Amino acid sequence: MSRHKEHRVRGIVEEAGRARVSGLRSKEEHTAAIRKDRRVALVVNTHSRRGRRKYLAVMRLLHAEGFRPLGAYAVMDPRRLPDTIETALALNPDLLIVGGGDGTLSEAVKHVPGTDAALGVLPLGTTNNFARSLGLPLDLARAIRVFRVGKVADVDLGMAGDRPFANLTSFGVSVEVAATVRPWLKRVLGRAAYPLTALTILPHHRPFRAVITVDGRRHELLTHQLNIANGRFHGGWQIARDISIDNHTLAAYQLGSGKRLRLLVETLIRATTGRWQSLAGGPFVTGREMLVEIDPPLLADVDGEVRQITPLLLRSIRNGLRVMVPPDFVDT
Incomplete structure (x- = not known):
């Protein structure tokens, strides 16, 4: 575009x-x-x-x-x-x-x-x-x-910048997964193709440090994967019990930390159980507007299109x- x-x-x-x-x-x-x-x-x-x-x-x-x-x-x-x-x-x-x-x-x-x-x-x-x-x-x-x-x-x-998204903007492992997952694997395995592809990438992936600024407050994290969700689902599983596509709020959350083993465990749990979490009890940051900064800059996967790069301003457009x-x- x-x-x-x-x-x-x-x-x-x-x-x-x-x-x-x-x-x-x-x-x-x-x-x-x-x-x-x-x-x-x-x-x-x-x-x-x-x-x-x-x-x-x-x-x-x-x-x-x-x-x-x-x-x-x-x-x-x-x-x-x-x-x-x-x-x-x-x-x-x-x-x-x-x-x-x-x-x-x-x-x-x-x-x-x-x-x-x-x-x-x-x-x-x-x-x-x-x-x-x-x-x-x-x-x-x-x-x-x-x-x-x-x-x-x-x-x-x-x-996400100038690009609307219905579901998710993400940074890290998922960007490589989107570019790597094989169409035939999706046809054969369905949604399980994504976490399985992630498991092949993760051993060589380096964690990154991200800063999310919401309402003037900075949230710093070290992770392999950062997601900003508009919808309720990611990879076919519900992100949290109380998230909604109509609550006028974005939810940012990381999978694992900077440790590959923790991300590996969380990926397997999500792939096999679709475990629920609550926004109140999980590692979430919520807000209507978020500035994501990553050094060095990383590409963003915006609903499956790898087009944007950090720093990136994300906003919720109410009833858009x-x-x-x-x-x-x-x-x-």
């Missing part, structure tokens, strides 16, 4: 978060329009783990729920996703349905804010962190039923994204 477009995206997201952009419908009006008119457009990343295999099933299930997409796009080349999403939004759908992994959905959240469309999520990826954070069923038929019986909600987005969620989702 060009620097000019990055600033444009940042402006759109922040404006959407401030006032949902003057003239947009209320959530109640938007929900009623989707249920009544069923004007939807569909974009599926058929390069993703399940996208190609499930595309025809998605079309069949949408038809069964009474949806006839204004346009349906199967995208084999992920480089075409930005233009395809813009093409689908140009049809003025009430609901833009996007299927793929978290990387596909992180691309969608750059385009939906500022439009009069809500984002509908199809969980077709490996970990489906964003879908889990929204409380969506991972079963495809039940997820599509949400488009008919669910409601429109406004949830938070994170901003309009989405379709189950009826029992708590929308604040």
